[in-house]
Amino acid sequence: MKKDLKIRHGGKILADALVAQGVKMAFGVPGESYLALLDGLLDVRDKLAFVTCRQEGGASYMAEAYGKLTGEPGVLLVTRGPGATNGAIGMHTGFQDSTPMVMFIGQVGNEMVEREAFQEIDYRRMYGQMAKWVAQIDRVERIPEYVSHAFHTATAGRPGPVVLALPEDMLFSEAAVADVERHHVVRAAPSASDLLKLKTLLEKAQKPFVILGGGGWDREACLKMQKWVEAAGLSVGTSFRCQDLFDNRSPNYAGDVGIGINPKLAQRVKDADVLLVIGARLGEMTTSAYTLLEVPQPRQTLVHVHAGAEELGRVYRPALAINSGYPQFADALQNLRLKNPVWEKETAEARSQYLEWVEPRPIPGKLQYGEVIRWLSKNLPEDAIIAGGAGNFAGWLHRHFSYKGFRTQLGPTNGSMGYGYPAGVAAKLAAPGRTVIAICGDGDFLMNGQELATAVQYGANFVALVVNNGLYGTIRMHQEREYPGRVFGTDLRNPDFAAYARAFGAHGELVEQTEAFAPAFERASKSGKPAVIELRIDPDAISPATTLSAIREKARQSKR
Numbered sequence: 001m002k003k004d005l006k007i008r009h010g011g012k013i014l015a016d017a018l019v020a021q022g023v024k025m026a027f028g029v030p031g032e033s034y035l036a037l038l039d040g041l042l043d044v045r046d047k048l049a050f051v052t053c054r055q056e057g058g059a060s061y062m063a064e065a066y067g068k069l070t071g072e073p074g075v076l077l078v079t080r081g082p083g084a085t086n087g088a089i090g091m092h093t094g095f096q097d098s099t100p101m102v103m104f105i106g107q108v109g110n111e112m113v114e115r116e117a118f119q120e121i122d123y124r125r126m127y128g129q130m131a132k133w134v135a136q137i138d139r140v141e142r143i144p145e146y147v148s149h150a151f152h153t154a155t156a157g158r159p160g161p162v163v164l165a166l167p168e169d170m171l172f173s174e175a176a177v178a179d180v181e182r183h184h185v186v187r188a189a190p191s192a193s194d195l196l197k198l199k200t201l202l203e204k205a206q207k208p209f210v211i212l213g214g215g216g217w218d219r220e221a222c223l224k225m226q227k228w229v230e231a232a233g234l235s236v237g238t239s240f241r242c243q244d245l246f247d248n249r250s251p252n253y254a255g256d257v258g259i260g261i262n263p264k265l266a267q268r269v270k271d272a273d274v275l276l277v278i279g280a281r282l283g284e285m286t287t288s289a290y291t292l293l294e295v296p297q298p299r300q301t302l303v304h305v306h307a308g309a310e311e312l313g314r315v316y317r318p319a320l321a322i323n324s325g326y327p328q329f330a331d332a333l334q335n336l337r338l339k340n341p342v343w344e345k346e347t348a349e350a351r352s353q354y355l356e357w358v359e360p361r362p363i364p365g366k367l368q369y370g371e372v373i374r375w376l377s378k379n380l381p382e383d384a385i386i387a388g389g390a391g392n393f394a395g396w397l398h399r400h401f402s403y404k405g406f407r408t409q410l411g412p413t414n415g416s417m418g419y420g421y422p423a424g425v426a427a428k429l430a431a432p433g434r435t436v437i438a439i440c441g442d443g444d445f446l447m448n449g450q451e452l453a454t455a456v457q458y459g460a461n462f463v464a465l466v467v468n469n470g471l472y473g474t475i476r477m478h479q480e481r482e483y484p485g486r487v488f489g490t491d492l493r494n495p496d497f498a499a500y501a502r503a504f505g506a507h508g509e510l511v512e513q514t515e516a517f518a519p520a521f522e523r524a525s526k527s528g529k530p531a532v533i534e535l536r537i538d539p540d541a542i543s544p545a546t547t548l549s550a551i552r553e554k555a556r557q558s559k560r
């Protein structure tokens with residue numbers, strides 16, 4: 001034992017280790033399995049705020065949203081078995097979204113491990129596919145080493161979640177051990193020959209297209225990328241739910257290459273001769289189910305830039321594979337001067353197709369939800385954060401909201417419902433000076449509506465919209481298309497959402513027509529409380545492009 005070091009119990013060593021790694025906020029639900037850590041956190045509460053949540057699903061989404069927003073690992077604390085299983089949803093989201101996260105789970109003591117003791121799960125097996133690394137800290141003196149390893153792993157290359165299990169006996173025991181300094185963020189940079197090859201390919205290109213996406217960007221890198229793209233006169237799109245990587249107001253922005261893509265944009269991606277893809281994994285949602293590029297050898301000359309070496313060549317064999325972090329790549333691009341008047345014509349055409357696409361079309365009913373999104377897009381501050389969940393209601397958001405800068409969008413690229421509300425809570429707590437809006441579906445909202453209590457408890461005063469169509473609309477849409485008229489399991493009988501909000505001590509509003517939205521939003525924003533505005537929309541208005549009845553009719557015709 002070193003003489004100059006204080007003896008601390010495991011919980012204190014861990015709490016101090018988190019502070020040493022720069023953690024300022026953590027989310028979780030307490031459990032008897034990690035009492036020592038809670039005791040440790042008490043002593044560092046001035047440096048590290050612990051947000052007590054109401055369900056680990058909500059807490060895990062908050063940690064994910066915190067990681068996505070700040071670029072710092074989102075920290076999640078949950079108890080064993082039940083806490084660990086509830087918390088899985090945010091970890092899966094973080095994995096698919098490349099979000100740095102570190103989850104700590106209480107674990108049964110080593111004296112009873114492998115007996116299927118109370119709430120025992122082997123987290124290495126459980127979280128194997130949802131995390132970059134899963135480990136268990138069995139020796140108290142090794143806590144600082146494991147925590148340092150965890151934070152390095154979560155942030156290196158392609159960021160992602162890490163899980164550390166904490167056996168109870170280990171956490172209660174004591175050691176005299178030193179803290180480890182804050183982690184480095186380890187990312188590769190492109191080589192000179194990578195850039196030369198890129199230059200040669202782009203110089204020959206007549207119809208190039210750029211796609212930006214993925215996790216691991218920062219504001220500076222996005223601004224540099226935008227400057228470079230604009231100077232070159234290139235046309236750029238963003239991958240599914242990564243629309244805030246490029247200012248949507250730029251004349252070079254052509255729209256999002258995601259679900260419900262503008263068919264003209266899809267064609268443009270297919271017709272591109274050189275596709276420069278930076279950060280996007282080229283997953284199912286971004287490639288229109290692997291149809292925009294041929295697997296495994298795309299017809300387009302693909303230049304794939306990714307921070308995770310193992311993503312390069314995973315689905316598509318690129319003509320040029322560059323393993324690089326995005327800030328490093330954006331820096332390197334500043335020395336690559338390119339410009340081609342032929343590109344500018346394409347860029348202008350793509351832009352006018354985008355502008356036409358984002359104009360809301362009328363939908364059935366008195367509440368024109370597309371107009372509401374346009375109103376928000378025009379009236380919210382430029383740096384407002386829009387947290388959205390999963391469901392058809394998000395389609396209007398993707399199409400009609402103009403994102404103006406880095407991290408104004410928080411959305412789950414794994415299409416995980418229930419994300420928007422807790423993500424809104426985390427965003428407001430992490431960035432109290434910014435306007436935050438959550439946009440939820442009626443199904444989506446109630447997956448984590450209990451976190452209204454967390455918003456009220458911590459004063460996360462932001463406005464949430466609940467788009468109520470009385471349906472699990474997305475599923476109904478697919479149902480009507482595949483089995484027209486055979487509706488099953490997709491109707492919802494909902495609570496009075498405004499009254500639900502008020503029961504938590506929040507502000508509630510119901511809006512049933514377009515003109516009522518702006519005044520309701522004004523009242524909600526000025527209420528000095530978290531607020532929920534129910535938007536009651538016509539269930540036939542199933543997407544920004546079509547109606548449920550039209551889908552049913554079309555499906556019936558084609559099945560005749």
Ligand SMILES: Cc1ncc(C[n+]2csc(CCOP(=O)(O)OP(=O)(O)O)c2C)c(N)n1
Nearest residue numbers: 391392393417441442443444471472473474
């Ligand atoms: C956690 C989770 N459960 C189930 C699904 C499958 N799913 C996708 S969209 C959807 C319905 C969404 O309903 P709602 O939030 O009301 O939005 P709407 O489609 O009606 O606009 C369902 C059940 C999912 N994506 N995530």
Ligand SMILES: [Mg+2]
Nearest residue numbers: 442469471473
């Ligand atoms: Mg719905």
